[in-house]
Amino acid sequence: MFVKNAWYNAGWDYMFTQSQKNGLSQEKGALVARKIAGERVVLYRKPTGQLVVLEDRCPHRQAALSLGQKEGDGIRCLYHGMRFGADGKCNEIPGQETIPERACVRVFPVVEKDNWVWVWMGDPAKADEKLIPHAVGPSDPDWNVKTSQMHVKANYRLEIANLADLTHLAWIHRDTLGAPDLTTRDRYTHIKPKFTMLSHAMRTEYYVRSVPINSFLSHLFPPGMLFDLEFDIMHTLPCTWVLHFRAFVADGKDEGAPTGQLVADTWTSQAVTPCDEDEVDYYYSWGASKVCEFAGLSQLLCDNLDDAFTEDRHVLEAQHVRMKEKPNFPMVDIIHDAGPGKMLWLLDKHLKGEAKEAATVTA
Ligand code: FES
Ligand SMILES: [Fe+2]
Secondary structure, eight states, X not given: OOOSXXXXXXXXXXXXXXXXXXXXXXXXXXXXXXXXXXXXXXEEEOTTSOEEEEESSOTTTOOOGGGSEEETTEEEOTTTOOEEOTTSBEEEBTTBSOOOTTOBOOEEOEEEETTEEEEEOSOGGGOOGGGSOOOOOTXXXXXXXXXXXXXXXXXXXXXXXXXXXXXXXXXXXTTTTSOSSHHHHHHHHSOOOEEEEOSSEEEEEEEEEEEOOOGGGGGGSOTTOOEEEEEEEEEETTTEEEEEEEEEEOOSOSSSSOOSOEEEEEEEEEEEEESSSSOEEEEEEEEEETTTOOTTHHHHHHHHHHHHHHHHHHHHHHHHHHHHHOTTOOOOOOGGGHHHHHHXXXXXXXXXXXXXXXXXXXX
């Protein structure tokens, strides 16, 4: 089940190229197929550069329009050559004069922001750009941000739960984002997150005090040096997760905001897009402020996310298989389920709201 009236991420802006060639050959990225929240869509750029998103399904015999040809502002189906404009309306049927009124393709609202491409999967009249989460993209002049992506064969609710509880850094990610020694891992699991619930999002703030720097950065600092780590996360429906992560030289205190020297100031922006109930596309970035960056840090951050999300992928894909095998298995709750519970509650609230609205319309 998916919330319809929401912005879903379709990837980074550079994945969609503007160029087109004559004939059947096209440059990679000219027509991009995506499956978002159960719907197949095709994305392309008009000659002006403006993005268009249409249902990837020809109204004639359901051929994939993404296999066709971009023509000016529109697209031509590869199978029998029907041509559609960016407004979704058919404007040519080879060998036929009249065009049936129903010969049109669904059009989805699309917005580019912070180098991300957002598609509205619900009622176009309700598409509100203010609901697009804040992120820090690679073109932000103050930050040096690198991007990447991954495909995961798991239900997106598992990703939501994974991102809403970072105590798993101590376990899944002990060799990457976390730390290998037991004392540090203990500190990662004894955090006291502050949750703030908003209409479409949950903010989570906490510190991990007096710990070695994350495993993947440990070669950059003297052994034994301790840090205070600050996490400030905005987790927005359906599953966009943006973290402002800062590391300070440890000030020796256990309470309050860190007061030591700031050694790393970073943003990571992550969007998990459900393709369907069994798979997600994950688009993410990580980068450091140009004020405290040194050569190679941002690439190191982003490369580390590739490693860390591969660790998550192994766990979540195996979990997904088991959840499907025994959907009614009596699971036990623990203290770290607070964040996942709140975020999934928010998702369910929106799902129920939309279901109720749909029932009222049909009644
Ligand atoms: S299926 Fe597209 S034109 Fe026939
Ligand atoms: Fe993780």
